Amino acid sequence: MTEKAAGRARPGGRAALVVAAVRKATDELLEEVGFEGLILPEVATRAGVNKTTVYRRWPTKVALVTDLFLSRTAEQDLGRDTGSLVGDLVATLQDIVDNLSSPAARAVLSMAIGGVLDDTALAAREAFWAERFHRSAVIVERAVTRGELPPGTDARLLMEDASSPVYFRLLVTGQALTDADIELFATRAAQRAGTTGG
Template sequence: MSDQGIRRRPGGRSARIRRAVLDITLEVLHQHGMDALTIADVAARAGVHETSIYRRWGTRENLMIDALLDEAEGLAPIPDTGSLRQDLITYADHLVVYLSSPVGAAFDRALASAGDDPAASEARNRYWTTRFAHSSQIVKRAIERGELPASTDVRLAIEMLVAPIHFKVAFTREPLDPDLPGRLVDALLGGLAGHGTFGRHSSTA
Protein backbone atom coordinates (compact mmCIF):
# COMPACT_ATOMS: atom_id res chain seq x y z
CA MET A 1 0.00 0.00 0.00
CA SER A 2 1.52 3.34 -0.98
CA ASP A 3 0.45 6.91 -0.38
CA GLN A 4 0.90 7.51 -4.11
CA GLY A 5 -1.64 4.78 -4.79
CA ILE A 6 -4.01 6.26 -2.25
CA ARG A 7 -3.86 9.69 -3.87
CA ARG A 8 -4.54 8.27 -7.34
CA ARG A 9 -7.89 6.89 -6.24
CA PRO A 10 -9.34 9.41 -3.73
CA GLY A 11 -12.86 8.15 -4.21
CA GLY A 12 -12.06 4.48 -3.74
CA ARG A 13 -9.09 3.08 -1.88
CA SER A 14 -8.38 6.33 -0.04
CA ALA A 15 -11.97 6.52 1.19
CA ARG A 16 -11.88 2.91 2.37
CA ILE A 17 -8.62 3.46 4.21
CA ARG A 18 -9.96 6.61 5.85
CA ARG A 19 -13.09 4.74 6.94
CA ALA A 20 -11.04 1.88 8.36
CA VAL A 21 -8.75 4.21 10.30
CA LEU A 22 -11.67 6.22 11.72
CA ASP A 23 -13.55 3.05 12.71
CA ILE A 24 -10.51 1.66 14.52
CA THR A 25 -9.96 5.00 16.24
CA LEU A 26 -13.55 5.06 17.50
CA GLU A 27 -13.28 1.45 18.64
CA VAL A 28 -10.19 2.23 20.71
CA LEU A 29 -11.72 5.39 22.16
CA HIS A 30 -14.95 3.67 23.18
CA GLN A 31 -13.29 0.58 24.60
CA HIS A 32 -10.15 1.99 26.21
CA GLY A 33 -10.41 5.78 26.34
CA MET A 34 -8.37 8.64 24.94
CA ASP A 35 -5.19 7.84 26.87
CA ALA A 36 -4.93 4.44 25.18
CA LEU A 37 -5.13 5.87 21.67
CA THR A 38 -1.86 5.81 19.74
CA ILE A 39 -1.26 6.22 16.03
CA ALA A 40 1.00 3.16 16.04
CA ASP A 41 -1.81 1.00 17.43
CA VAL A 42 -4.41 2.39 15.03
CA ALA A 43 -2.09 1.89 12.08
CA ALA A 44 -1.41 -1.72 13.05
CA ARG A 45 -5.09 -2.52 13.54
CA ALA A 46 -6.13 -0.81 10.31
CA GLY A 47 -3.30 -2.37 8.29
CA VAL A 48 -1.78 0.92 7.14
CA HIS A 49 1.58 2.62 7.62
CA GLU A 50 1.94 5.11 10.47
CA THR A 51 3.34 7.61 7.97
CA SER A 52 0.07 7.48 6.03
CA ILE A 53 -1.86 8.50 9.14
CA TYR A 54 0.59 11.23 10.06
CA ARG A 55 0.55 12.57 6.51
CA ARG A 56 -3.24 12.75 6.45
CA TRP A 57 -4.04 13.83 10.02
CA GLY A 58 -0.78 15.23 11.34
CA THR A 59 -1.36 14.50 15.02
CA ARG A 60 -3.12 12.01 17.26
CA GLU A 61 -5.49 14.77 18.37
CA ASN A 62 -6.50 15.60 14.81
CA LEU A 63 -7.19 11.94 14.13
CA MET A 64 -9.34 11.68 17.25
CA ILE A 65 -11.24 14.86 16.37
CA ASP A 66 -11.97 13.64 12.84
CA ALA A 67 -13.21 10.27 14.09
CA LEU A 68 -15.40 11.73 16.82
CA LEU A 69 -16.66 14.46 14.52
CA ASP A 70 -17.74 11.82 12.03
CA GLU A 71 -19.62 10.06 14.83
CA ALA A 72 -21.02 13.18 16.51
CA GLU A 73 -22.75 14.48 13.40
CA GLY A 74 -25.44 11.83 13.77
CA LEU A 75 -25.86 11.93 17.55
CA ALA A 76 -27.86 15.10 18.16
CA PRO A 77 -31.14 15.07 16.18
CA ILE A 78 -32.90 18.38 15.73
CA PRO A 79 -36.29 18.28 17.51
CA ASP A 80 -39.48 19.71 16.03
CA THR A 81 -42.15 19.72 18.75
CA GLY A 82 -43.94 22.87 17.62
CA SER A 83 -42.71 24.73 20.70
CA LEU A 84 -39.54 26.82 20.71
CA ARG A 85 -38.92 26.25 24.42
CA GLN A 86 -39.35 22.49 24.18
CA ASP A 87 -37.25 22.26 21.02
CA LEU A 88 -34.38 24.15 22.67
CA ILE A 89 -34.57 22.13 25.88
CA THR A 90 -34.63 18.83 23.96
CA TYR A 91 -31.69 19.90 21.81
CA ALA A 92 -29.67 21.03 24.83
CA ASP A 93 -30.59 17.81 26.68
CA HIS A 94 -29.13 15.73 23.86
CA LEU A 95 -25.97 17.84 23.89
CA VAL A 96 -25.60 17.49 27.67
CA VAL A 97 -26.01 13.71 27.51
CA TYR A 98 -23.37 13.36 24.78
CA LEU A 99 -20.86 15.73 26.36
CA SER A 100 -21.33 14.05 29.74
CA SER A 101 -20.06 10.77 28.28
CA PRO A 102 -16.30 10.09 28.39
CA VAL A 103 -16.06 10.09 24.60
CA GLY A 104 -18.17 13.24 24.21
CA ALA A 105 -16.13 15.10 26.80
CA ALA A 106 -12.88 13.98 25.17
CA PHE A 107 -14.12 15.19 21.80
CA ASP A 108 -15.14 18.61 23.12
CA ARG A 109 -11.86 19.13 24.95
CA ALA A 110 -9.80 17.99 21.99
CA LEU A 111 -11.71 20.32 19.69
CA ALA A 112 -11.13 23.23 22.06
CA SER A 113 -7.42 22.56 22.54
CA ALA A 114 -6.49 21.66 18.96
CA GLY A 115 -4.00 23.90 17.21
CA ASP A 116 -4.42 26.10 14.16
CA ASP A 117 -2.93 23.72 11.61
CA PRO A 118 -5.05 23.11 8.49
CA ALA A 119 -6.42 19.74 9.65
CA ALA A 120 -7.56 21.09 13.04
CA SER A 121 -9.02 24.25 11.54
CA GLU A 122 -10.93 22.24 8.94
CA ALA A 123 -12.30 19.93 11.63
CA ARG A 124 -13.48 22.83 13.79
CA ASN A 125 -15.07 24.64 10.87
CA ARG A 126 -16.75 21.46 9.67
CA TYR A 127 -18.20 20.73 13.10
CA TRP A 128 -19.54 24.19 13.91
CA THR A 129 -20.82 24.86 10.39
CA THR A 130 -22.68 21.55 10.34
CA ARG A 131 -24.10 21.95 13.84
CA PHE A 132 -25.29 25.49 13.17
CA ALA A 133 -26.85 24.54 9.84
CA HIS A 134 -28.96 21.97 11.70
CA SER A 135 -29.68 23.70 15.01
CA SER A 136 -30.58 27.02 13.38
CA GLN A 137 -33.74 25.33 12.09
CA ILE A 138 -35.15 25.51 15.62
CA VAL A 139 -34.95 29.30 15.75
CA LYS A 140 -35.97 29.80 12.12
CA ARG A 141 -39.13 27.73 12.62
CA ALA A 142 -39.95 29.75 15.75
CA ILE A 143 -39.65 32.96 13.71
CA GLU A 144 -41.99 31.52 11.08
CA ARG A 145 -44.52 30.60 13.80
CA GLY A 146 -44.36 34.12 15.23
CA GLU A 147 -42.76 33.03 18.52
CA LEU A 148 -39.75 35.25 17.84
CA PRO A 149 -39.36 38.55 15.96
CA ALA A 150 -37.98 38.41 12.44
CA SER A 151 -35.00 40.51 13.61
CA THR A 152 -33.74 37.69 15.86
CA ASP A 153 -30.06 36.91 15.35
CA VAL A 154 -30.34 33.15 14.76
CA ARG A 155 -26.66 32.30 15.15
CA LEU A 156 -26.22 34.34 18.33
CA ALA A 157 -29.28 32.71 19.89
CA ILE A 158 -27.84 29.22 19.30
CA GLU A 159 -24.38 30.27 20.48
CA MET A 160 -25.83 31.66 23.71
CA LEU A 161 -27.55 28.34 24.36
CA VAL A 162 -24.65 25.96 23.72
CA ALA A 163 -21.68 28.09 24.81
CA PRO A 164 -22.17 27.60 28.60
CA ILE A 165 -22.42 23.83 28.10
CA HIS A 166 -19.22 23.63 26.07
CA PHE A 167 -17.48 26.01 28.51
CA LYS A 168 -18.20 23.74 31.47
CA VAL A 169 -16.97 20.66 29.62
CA ALA A 170 -13.87 22.08 27.92
CA PHE A 171 -12.62 24.65 30.42
CA THR A 172 -14.00 24.51 33.96
CA ARG A 173 -14.54 20.71 33.83
CA GLU A 174 -17.70 21.06 35.93
CA PRO A 175 -20.36 18.34 35.83
CA LEU A 176 -23.40 19.12 33.72
CA ASP A 177 -26.54 19.21 35.88
CA PRO A 178 -29.66 17.64 34.35
CA ASP A 179 -31.60 20.84 34.94
CA LEU A 180 -29.02 22.99 33.12
CA PRO A 181 -30.79 22.89 29.72
CA GLY A 182 -34.05 24.19 31.19
CA ARG A 183 -32.31 26.99 33.09
CA LEU A 184 -30.31 28.04 30.04
CA VAL A 185 -33.35 28.02 27.77
CA ASP A 186 -35.45 30.09 30.16
CA ALA A 187 -32.65 32.63 30.54
CA LEU A 188 -32.21 32.75 26.76
CA LEU A 189 -35.92 33.15 26.03
CA GLY A 190 -36.20 35.88 28.66
CA GLY A 191 -33.63 37.86 26.72
CA LEU A 192 -35.14 37.06 23.33
CA ALA A 193 -38.67 38.02 24.27
CA GLY A 194 -38.12 40.67 26.90
CA HIS A 195 -35.35 42.96 25.81
CA GLY A 196 -34.52 42.23 22.20
CA THR A 197 -31.04 41.21 23.32
CA PHE A 198 -30.55 38.95 20.33
CA GLY A 199 -31.83 41.24 17.61
CA ARG A 200 -29.60 41.80 14.59
CA HIS A 201 -27.25 44.73 14.52
CA SER A 202 -25.70 46.29 11.48
CA SER A 203 -22.32 44.78 12.36
CA THR A 204 -23.70 41.23 12.52
CA ALA A 205 -23.29 38.99 9.51
Protein backbone atom coordinates (compact mmCIF):
# COMPACT_ATOMS: atom_id res chain seq x y z
CA MET A 1 0.00 0.00 0.00
CA THR A 2 1.52 3.33 -1.05
CA GLU A 3 0.81 6.63 0.66
CA LYS A 4 -0.81 7.81 -2.57
CA ALA A 5 -3.15 4.85 -2.55
CA ALA A 6 -3.88 5.38 1.11
CA GLY A 7 -4.72 8.98 0.33
CA ARG A 8 -7.55 7.85 -1.94
CA ALA A 9 -9.28 6.10 0.97
CA ARG A 10 -12.38 7.60 2.49
CA PRO A 11 -11.80 10.71 4.65
CA GLY A 12 -10.40 9.75 8.03
CA GLY A 13 -9.35 6.31 6.80
CA ARG A 14 -5.83 7.09 5.54
CA ALA A 15 -4.23 7.27 8.96
CA ALA A 16 -5.72 3.94 9.97
CA LEU A 17 -4.50 2.32 6.75
CA VAL A 18 -0.99 3.65 7.29
CA VAL A 19 -0.92 2.43 10.90
CA ALA A 20 -2.14 -1.01 9.83
CA ALA A 21 0.48 -1.23 7.09
CA VAL A 22 3.31 -0.18 9.41
CA ARG A 23 2.24 -2.62 12.10
CA LYS A 24 2.03 -5.44 9.57
CA ALA A 25 5.48 -4.60 8.19
CA THR A 26 6.91 -4.45 11.70
CA ASP A 27 5.42 -7.83 12.58
CA GLU A 28 6.90 -9.39 9.43
CA LEU A 29 10.34 -7.88 9.96
CA LEU A 30 10.44 -8.90 13.61
CA GLU A 31 9.80 -12.46 12.47
CA GLU A 32 12.56 -12.20 9.87
CA VAL A 33 15.31 -10.20 11.58
CA GLY A 34 14.30 -9.89 15.25
CA PHE A 35 14.35 -6.76 17.37
CA GLU A 36 18.08 -6.14 16.98
CA GLY A 37 17.86 -6.19 13.19
CA LEU A 38 14.76 -4.00 12.98
CA ILE A 39 15.31 -0.52 11.50
CA LEU A 40 12.61 2.07 10.93
CA PRO A 41 13.50 2.99 7.31
CA GLU A 42 13.12 -0.67 6.35
CA VAL A 43 9.75 -0.78 8.10
CA ALA A 44 8.67 2.25 6.06
CA THR A 45 9.82 0.64 2.81
CA ARG A 46 8.01 -2.62 3.60
CA ALA A 47 4.84 -0.70 4.54
CA GLY A 48 4.97 1.46 1.39
CA VAL A 49 5.08 4.76 3.29
CA ASN A 50 7.60 7.54 3.63
CA LYS A 51 10.04 7.06 6.49
CA THR A 52 9.13 10.48 7.90
CA THR A 53 5.59 9.14 8.35
CA VAL A 54 6.98 6.37 10.54
CA TYR A 55 9.34 8.61 12.51
CA ARG A 56 6.61 11.17 13.14
CA ARG A 57 4.36 8.63 14.86
CA TRP A 58 7.00 6.21 16.21
CA PRO A 59 10.29 8.08 16.81
CA THR A 60 12.12 4.92 17.95
CA LYS A 61 11.84 1.22 17.29
CA VAL A 62 11.09 0.75 20.99
CA ALA A 63 8.02 2.96 20.55
CA LEU A 64 6.99 1.11 17.40
CA VAL A 65 7.35 -2.38 18.82
CA THR A 66 5.61 -1.37 22.05
CA ASP A 67 2.70 0.02 20.04
CA LEU A 68 2.48 -3.17 18.00
CA PHE A 69 2.49 -5.32 21.12
CA LEU A 70 -0.22 -3.27 22.82
CA SER A 71 -2.38 -3.25 19.68
CA ARG A 72 -2.18 -7.05 19.45
CA THR A 73 -3.02 -7.60 23.10
CA ALA A 74 -5.92 -5.13 22.92
CA GLU A 75 -7.50 -7.37 20.27
CA GLN A 76 -7.64 -10.33 22.62
CA ASP A 77 -11.02 -11.30 24.02
CA LEU A 78 -10.10 -11.57 27.67
CA GLY A 79 -12.51 -12.94 30.20
CA ARG A 80 -14.39 -15.34 27.93
CA ASP A 81 -17.26 -17.15 29.68
CA THR A 82 -16.77 -20.92 29.41
CA GLY A 83 -19.25 -21.74 32.17
CA SER A 84 -16.75 -22.50 34.93
CA LEU A 85 -13.89 -20.81 36.75
CA VAL A 86 -11.34 -23.41 35.70
CA GLY A 87 -12.49 -23.21 32.10
CA ASP A 88 -12.24 -19.40 32.13
CA LEU A 89 -8.74 -19.60 33.61
CA VAL A 90 -7.64 -22.17 31.04
CA ALA A 91 -8.87 -19.91 28.22
CA THR A 92 -7.03 -16.94 29.71
CA LEU A 93 -3.78 -18.87 30.15
CA GLN A 94 -3.99 -20.11 26.57
CA ASP A 95 -4.40 -16.49 25.44
CA ILE A 96 -1.22 -15.63 27.33
CA VAL A 97 0.68 -18.46 25.65
CA ASP A 98 -0.58 -17.39 22.22
CA ASN A 99 0.29 -13.76 22.90
CA LEU A 100 3.81 -14.50 24.08
CA SER A 101 4.52 -16.54 20.97
CA SER A 102 4.10 -13.49 18.70
CA PRO A 103 7.14 -11.64 17.27
CA ALA A 104 6.05 -8.42 18.98
CA ALA A 105 5.86 -10.07 22.39
CA ARG A 106 9.28 -11.67 21.94
CA ALA A 107 10.69 -8.29 20.98
CA VAL A 108 9.17 -6.59 24.03
CA LEU A 109 10.66 -9.30 26.23
CA SER A 110 14.02 -8.78 24.57
CA MET A 111 13.77 -5.05 25.25
CA ALA A 112 12.84 -5.63 28.89
CA ILE A 113 15.66 -8.10 29.46
CA GLY A 114 18.12 -5.80 27.72
CA GLY A 115 16.98 -2.82 29.77
CA VAL A 116 16.13 -0.73 26.71
CA LEU A 117 12.56 0.20 27.63
CA ASP A 118 12.19 3.98 27.58
CA ASP A 119 9.75 5.96 29.72
CA THR A 120 6.99 5.62 27.13
CA ALA A 121 7.43 1.86 26.94
CA LEU A 122 7.53 1.54 30.72
CA ALA A 123 4.31 3.54 31.03
CA ALA A 124 2.72 1.41 28.32
CA ARG A 125 3.75 -1.75 30.15
CA GLU A 126 2.13 -0.52 33.35
CA ALA A 127 -1.04 0.40 31.46
CA PHE A 128 -1.06 -3.00 29.76
CA TRP A 129 -0.96 -4.91 33.04
CA ALA A 130 -3.50 -2.65 34.70
CA GLU A 131 -5.91 -3.16 31.80
CA ARG A 132 -5.27 -6.92 31.65
CA PHE A 133 -6.02 -7.36 35.35
CA HIS A 134 -9.09 -5.13 35.08
CA ARG A 135 -10.51 -7.08 32.12
CA SER A 136 -9.69 -10.44 33.69
CA ALA A 137 -11.48 -9.53 36.91
CA VAL A 138 -14.79 -10.42 35.27
CA ILE A 139 -13.72 -14.06 35.54
CA VAL A 140 -13.67 -13.79 39.31
CA GLU A 141 -16.94 -11.86 39.41
CA ARG A 142 -18.68 -14.62 37.48
CA ALA A 143 -17.14 -17.30 39.68
CA VAL A 144 -18.44 -15.55 42.81
CA THR A 145 -21.91 -15.33 41.26
CA ARG A 146 -21.81 -19.05 40.43
CA GLY A 147 -20.72 -19.88 43.98
CA GLU A 148 -17.30 -21.14 42.92
CA LEU A 149 -15.44 -18.45 44.84
CA PRO A 150 -16.21 -16.66 48.10
CA PRO A 151 -17.15 -12.99 47.96
CA GLY A 152 -14.15 -10.73 48.34
CA THR A 153 -11.77 -12.99 46.42
CA ASP A 154 -8.81 -10.92 45.20
CA ALA A 155 -8.98 -11.13 41.39
CA ARG A 156 -5.44 -9.89 40.86
CA LEU A 157 -3.91 -12.42 43.23
CA LEU A 158 -5.86 -15.24 41.60
CA MET A 159 -4.73 -14.23 38.10
CA GLU A 160 -1.13 -13.87 39.28
CA ASP A 161 -1.31 -17.31 40.88
CA ALA A 162 -2.70 -18.90 37.73
CA SER A 163 -0.44 -17.15 35.22
CA SER A 164 2.90 -17.09 37.04
CA PRO A 165 3.83 -20.70 36.15
CA VAL A 166 3.09 -19.97 32.49
CA TYR A 167 5.42 -16.97 32.41
CA PHE A 168 8.07 -18.92 34.34
CA ARG A 169 7.98 -21.78 31.85
CA LEU A 170 7.99 -19.57 28.78
CA LEU A 171 10.45 -16.90 29.91
CA VAL A 172 12.76 -18.56 32.41
CA THR A 173 13.10 -22.30 31.87
CA GLY A 174 11.98 -22.45 28.26
CA GLN A 175 10.08 -25.67 28.92
CA ALA A 176 7.23 -26.64 26.64
CA LEU A 177 3.70 -26.10 27.89
CA THR A 178 1.05 -28.72 27.25
CA ASP A 179 -2.72 -28.42 27.51
CA ALA A 180 -2.48 -30.62 30.61
CA ASP A 181 -0.01 -28.18 32.20
CA ILE A 182 -2.32 -25.25 31.56
CA GLU A 183 -5.29 -27.10 33.04
CA LEU A 184 -3.21 -28.03 36.08
CA PHE A 185 -2.15 -24.42 36.68
CA ALA A 186 -5.75 -23.21 36.32
CA THR A 187 -7.19 -25.90 38.58
CA ARG A 188 -4.56 -25.42 41.25
CA ALA A 189 -5.05 -21.64 41.33
CA ALA A 190 -8.83 -22.05 41.50
CA GLN A 191 -8.55 -24.50 44.37
CA ARG A 192 -6.20 -22.27 46.29
CA ALA A 193 -8.63 -19.39 45.86
CA GLY A 194 -11.28 -21.43 47.64
CA THR A 195 -13.46 -22.94 44.92
CA THR A 196 -16.52 -24.89 45.89
CA GLY A 197 -17.31 -26.25 42.43
CA GLY A 198 -16.53 -26.06 38.71
